Amino acid sequence: MGYHHGDLRAALIRASFDVLAETGLERFSVAAVARRLGVSSAAPYRHFPDRDHLLSAVSAAAADDLRAAIVAAVAEDPADGLAAAAGAYVRYVVRTGAGIQVIFAAELYAVADDDRRERTRALMTTMLELTGADARLLEATLAVAHGYASLIIQGFFSQGADTLEEIAGRAAQAARALR
Amino acid sequence: MGYHHGDLRAALIRASFDVLAETGLERFSVAAVARRLGVSSAAPYRHFPDRDHLLSAVSAAAADDLRAAIVAAVAEDPADGLAAAAGAYVRYVVRTGAGIQVIFAAELYAVADDDRRERTRALMTTMLELTGADARLLEATLAVAHGYASLIIQGFFSQGADTLEEIAGRAAQAARALR
DNA sequence: AACCGAAGTGAGAGACCTCTTACATCGACA
């Protein structure tokens, strides 16, 4: 594949996940994403007007993926929907490593990207509709899942001691207790 | 107050909290802390060998403060200890705005600062001892509190709609349900 | 009173980042 990449826009979003997982949002840079793809550091600006818009697109993609993962998990175990959703949430974070850092990142709200905001909202309302939980219980469940996920990302769990799968299970268990 | 500051070391740590609250860990910089205190950007390096050691000291201070807040809250309502602790955790975040971003930040584990690690550990064992909870329940409670706290910091709750105090109450309520 | 060390300062090297500009390449379509 030569001068032209093919689908750089999509590749940038995918590579951004990797960079976020490796360095964290804190050290995320457009330049690092470009390097990872072997394109010049100017190339991303053909597809996104600035760094924040790239991150915003990453955020929208993450919200969509997470939503899909939750939908699938709830479909598999509808009777225990919220717990399944919480487990899926944590597993998603383990898999993608980063989406979460960006889905709810306030700084990105500055970007005039209604798409993103909408997809985050869709994520929430989907959970509401699927599980039939009231807003309060949903909020608590989200907090549990987000708490476990954040702790994982921040390196709270000494690796090796617990499988991430075990942690996801405990998150689901905790969500179940909330009801 | 002239050329010499008095207690710049402590002032740096305090100002770091403000900077963290305003800009987030993501955009934290030693230079910004120095600016805020009106000292030269070289001054902090008289007290901390590098940026990570400053953040590590901030982290240790945050862990201590949070621990004290939790101890006080549990003492006030020992029968409902874990819920009180969760509420205190969220309120602490609201008050200091930032400590949490740094207490569990994996990147700082690189710093050879056993003090910090120890104080984070003390925070956990204190909760264990005070409340008599088993490790599993404690973990779930921490996740709830940390989840609510992270969501607040990330701007998930549209301000105005809920008082932060109300949110802290809901976090405590959720923690209570876990038992 | 003189001095010494702790704690400041100003200047700047070196790294990295964001984003711009002028130019190069290539695929699609006339």
Add this chain to the structure above:
DNA sequence: TGTCGATGTAAGAGGTCTCTCACTTCGGTT
């Protein structure tokens, strides 16, 4: 086949940051 627009590049302006170095200030000790 020729050309044109989309998508890439190289170079660089301008910014911020971390951390260093040589020098200054000043409180406390002798």
